[in-house]
Amino acid sequence: MPAYNAARTLRQTYDEVMAHGIVDLVIVVDDASHDETVAIARTLPHVKSKVHPENLVRREPEDLLPARTSAGADIIIMIQ
Numbered sequence: 001m002p003a004y005n006a007a008r009t010l011r012q013t014y015d016e017v018m019a020h021g022i023v024d025l026v027i028v029v030d031d032a033s034h035d036e037t038v039a040i041a042r043t044l045p046h047v048k049s050k051v052h053p054e055n056l057v058r059r060e061p062e063d064l065l066p067a068r069t070s071a072g073a074d075i076i077i078m079i080q
Helices: 010-018 037-041 061-069
Strands: 026-030 047-051
Touching: 010 026, 010 037, 026 037, 037 047
Parallel strands: 026 047
Antiparallel strands: none
């Protein structure tokens, strides 16, 4: 789940995703947010977070491949 300054919406998005009952792990890829996005992500169960030290601007799904494949998932769902 790409995130940039998503503190206001991250928990709601996470809750909506997890409510489906089919997601085992959420990977939040933070793009150098200036708010509490990372702190919130780290409090959520079944979440791994990756933080970019600088803003890499809007990323395309293929740019997030290293974070996705490191989880060893059989199925990957991108939420943007």
